[in-house]
Amino acid sequence: xxxxxxxxxxxTLYRGHEGMWSWVAHRITGVGIFFFLLxxxxxxxxxxxxxxxxxxxxxxxxxxxxxxxxxxxxxxxLFHAFNGIRLILVDFWAKGPRNQRKxxxxxxxxxxxxxxxxxxxxxxxxxxx
Amino acid sequence: MTTPEIAQxxxxxxxxxxxxxxxNRSGQTNFELYSWLxxxxxxxxxxxxxxxxLFVNLMLGGGITALDFGFVAGKxxxxxxxxxxxxxxxxxxxxxxxGLRTIINDYAEKDQTRFWLKSLLIxxxxxxxxxxxxxxxxxxxxxxxxxxxxxxx
Numbered sequence: 001x002x003x004x005x006x007x008x009x010x011x012t013l014y015r016g017h018e019g020m021w022s023w024v025a026h027r028i029t030g031v032g033i034f035f036f037l038l039x040x041x042x043x044x045x046x047x048x049x050x051x052x053x054x055x056x057x058x059x060x061x062x063x064x065x066x067x068x069x070x071x072x073x074x075x076x077x078l079f080h081a082f083n084g085i086r087l088i089l090v091d092f093w094a095k096g097p098r099n100q101r102k103x104x105x106x107x108x109x110x111x112x113x114x115x116x117x118x119x120x121x122x123x124x125x126x127x128x129x
Numbered sequence: 130m131t132t133p134e135i136a137q138x139x140x141x142x143x144x145x146x147x148x149x150x151x152x153n154r155s156g157q158t159n160f161e162l163y164s165w166l167x168x169x170x171x172x173x174x175x176x177x178x179x180x181x182x183l184f185v186n187l188m189l190g191g192g193i194t195a196l197d198f199g200f201v202a203g204k205x206x207x208x209x210x211x212x213x214x215x216x217x218x219x220x221x222x223x224x225x226x227x228g229l230r231t232i233i234n235d236y237a238e239k240d241q242t243r244f245w246l247k248s249l250l251i252x253x254x255x256x257x258x259x260x261x262x263x264x265x266x267x268x269x270x271x272x273x274x275x276x277x278x279x280x281x282x
Contacts, residue, residue, distance in 0.1 A: 027232060034225035038253065041218065041261040044201070048264050051198035051276075058196055067193065074187070077179060084172045091169065118188065125192035 018104050026083050029076040036073055067126030071119055078115055082107045164227055171224045178217040199278050202270030211265055218261045226254040 014020050046054040060066075086103045090096040096103065187193055204210040229250050237243040271281035 027228075030225070030228045031232065034229060037221055037225060038257055041257045041264075045260050045264045047198060047201050047268055054198045054201070062193065070187075070193065074183060077183070081172075081176045081180065084169075085176065088169050088173065118183075121188055122192060125187075125194050128194075 019100070022083055022086075022104065022107075026080060026087075029080040032076055033073070033080060062126075064126055067123065070126075071122060074118055074122070075111075075115055078111050078118075079107070082110045168224060168227060171220045175217070175220055175224060178213060178220065181213070182217060198270075202268075202278050205265070205268055206270070215262065215265050218265070219258060222254055222258045222261075226250060 043054075043057055046057055086107050089103055090100055186196065205214075230247060233243055233246045233250065237246055270276065270278055
């Protein structure tokens, strides 16, 4: 279906608006986190092989590229967590749907408040401050 | 020319064709309802479990620079962290597997494709959950007798 500019589709509350995009982002972050989790269980399982095997593999993660990927991962987890709480509130809280816009803003605010300190702390570790 | 067919809703097509025990009046199981509820309940628990995990491992102390075998050994010497990690493993894998199941149902068009993708998903999930559970329960930081870790003294 061809996408129309927003002003030509005043009848829809959902399509092309923040509700739809948060659903898309929830799916994308969810899939990303799931595949990270598979790898994370496998790398942690190396503690059963030997201390050297575990330390060697974890050692390869301690570089700026993986450090920045971890920033992305935590950003995705924080979004998925608080967007998930938003949709629980929309589903179960009687006033949730009426306050959906405020809840959306709340997700953004909490995300920034938790993500910014994490980025500062983590990048300080990664870049050896 | 063939007339375009409108497919049945996928998530419950099998349930629709069956009747009987454990089903509601419309002939469907309540599986999708429980799955929907499970995503919300496990999601809430995971917010606490995962954010706690990230805070302790990446924010406190030396963060990522302090992660090594000794760090894991120190954490799992405490039963609280064993239970924490076990719960997190099981809930996150069930939550993630169910999420991917929904996505496969939504985007894979052919019955065969959905069957094989879901088979692969479930196989991978079982392997990861069993492996992770065994690692948490059979981990012994002091197998090496010359270990200098503080938990081994």
